[in-house]
Amino acid sequence: MNREYLVELDRVDKAFVTRHFFHIDEDTRTRRIYNRRLVRAADAITFGIRPGEIFGLLGPNGAGKTTTVKMVSGLVRPDAGAVYVDGMHVEKKRKKVLRKVGVVLEGTRTSMWPLTPLENLMYYGNLKDVRGKVLRDRAHELLDFIGLKEKKNVQVRRLSRGQKQKLAICIALIADPLVLLLDEPTTGLDVQSSRAIKDKILELTRQQGRSVLVTTHDMHVAQELCDRIGIINKGKLIACKPTAELLDLFSGHVFVFKLDRAPDPARVRTVPGVLDCTVEQSNDGPALVLRVTDEPAQRSEGFYRVIELLREGGFQLRSLTQRQQNLESVFLQLTGEIVEERPEYTGEE
Numbered sequence: 001m002n003r004e005y006l007v008e009l010d011r012v013d014k015a016f017v018t019r020h021f022f023h024i025d026e027d028t029r030t031r032r033i034y035n036r037r038l039v040r041a042a043d044a045i046t047f048g049i050r051p052g053e054i055f056g057l058l059g060p061n062g063a064g065k066t067t068t069v070k071m072v073s074g075l076v077r078p079d080a081g082a083v084y085v086d087g088m089h090v091e092k093k094r095k096k097v098l099r100k101v102g103v104v105l106e107g108t109r110t111s112m113w114p115l116t117p118l119e120n121l122m123y124y125g126n127l128k129d130v131r132g133k134v135l136r137d138r139a140h141e142l143l144d145f146i147g148l149k150e151k152k153n154v155q156v157r158r159l160s161r162g163q164k165q166k167l168a169i170c171i172a173l174i175a176d177p178l179v180l181l182l183d184e185p186t187t188g189l190d191v192q193s194s195r196a197i198k199d200k201i202l203e204l205t206r207q208q209g210r211s212v213l214v215t216t217h218d219m220h221v222a223q224e225l226c227d228r229i230g231i232i233n234k235g236k237l238i239a240c241k242p243t244a245e246l247l248d249l250f251s252g253h254v255f256v257f258k259l260d261r262a263p264d265p266a267r268v269r270t271v272p273g274v275l276d277c278t279v280e281q282s283n284d285g286p287a288l289v290l291r292v293t294d295e296p297a298q299r300s301e302g303f304y305r306v307i308e309l310l311r312e313g314g315f316q317l318r319s320l321t322q323r324q325q326n327l328e329s330v331f332l333q334l335t336g337e338i339v340e341e342r343p344e345y346t347g348e349e
């Protein structure tokens, strides 16, 4: 255990058995199981979050983000490894840990829709042993802070999606937790609500010294909010770095040369100004993916040299495009694989 961290995961594993059904078997007219598969949702996950830090867990659907959040909040028990919050083992000190953690799970209906935001906060506060004047004051403060002041006495069912999400964050904060866990906090929100929520998350951490774990499949959200980012894929943490370092790793410009056949990328990598080079197969043939330096003169020289190499090799150049760096291209560079989404768990089939 590392005292530097408020939240720590130490080689945490979690696997699920998933079942897929044939909807209808034409011969017997029955549903039958055709596949039982072990899915690794967490595979030796290790990372820590410091006090006052926003840590982002970035990965495609089915990567294991929600499972990780649930393990930190004690909702899912790891198969192996340990999770600590404020130095306490989550399984052994469950009750105490729950007092320190506030969680907003993705797309869950946390709030009760026939009640108002204020009533919701009073209800959840009571559940968490926050009472009386302290509770009332905090409920009002939170609603003011998040921008729901005008809506505090309106039934939740009349609120917009963004407003419901804001309320869910207030509910998570009602017992004044040390750690806030936000699972895909801006997914499905319009630009404006998304912006407001991101600003509030930043404020919460910067001004109130809380630690926040944010999951997202959107690289921009991670980039904008997080001090450090862990990239997760198929249950494995494949990178974990301060945001600036991660961005450095993926700086430069990426260009895609569509060709009639695949060249040897090792040869191209030796060209000055070329940072990295891989060959991808697409539907319309092979493509040389070139990452070149930001430095203009060297980049220009690099380009000319690569084009010369391709011409000398007798390759036919079909097209040349620039690629935006995004989660997709970052993945490709880290894993050499195209992002593969796994089905998200939506409950029992």
Ligand SMILES: Nc1ncnc2c1ncn2[C@@H]1O[C@H](COP(=O)(O)OP(=O)(O)O)[C@@H](O)[C@H]1O
Binding pocket: 016, 017, 018, 039, 040, 041, 059, 060, 061, 062, 063, 064, 065, 066, 067, 068, 342, 343, 344, 345
């Ligand atoms: N309770 C569960 N039962 C069976 N499979 C599950 C369960 N929870 C998650 N999974 C599977 O584990 C993998 C990771 O899921 P999840 O953590 O929800 O990913 P993410 O939040 O990154 O989209 C997925 O393949 C998902 O189908």
Ligand SMILES: [Mg+2]
Binding pocket: 062, 065, 066, 067, 106, 183, 344
């Ligand atoms: Mg999820």
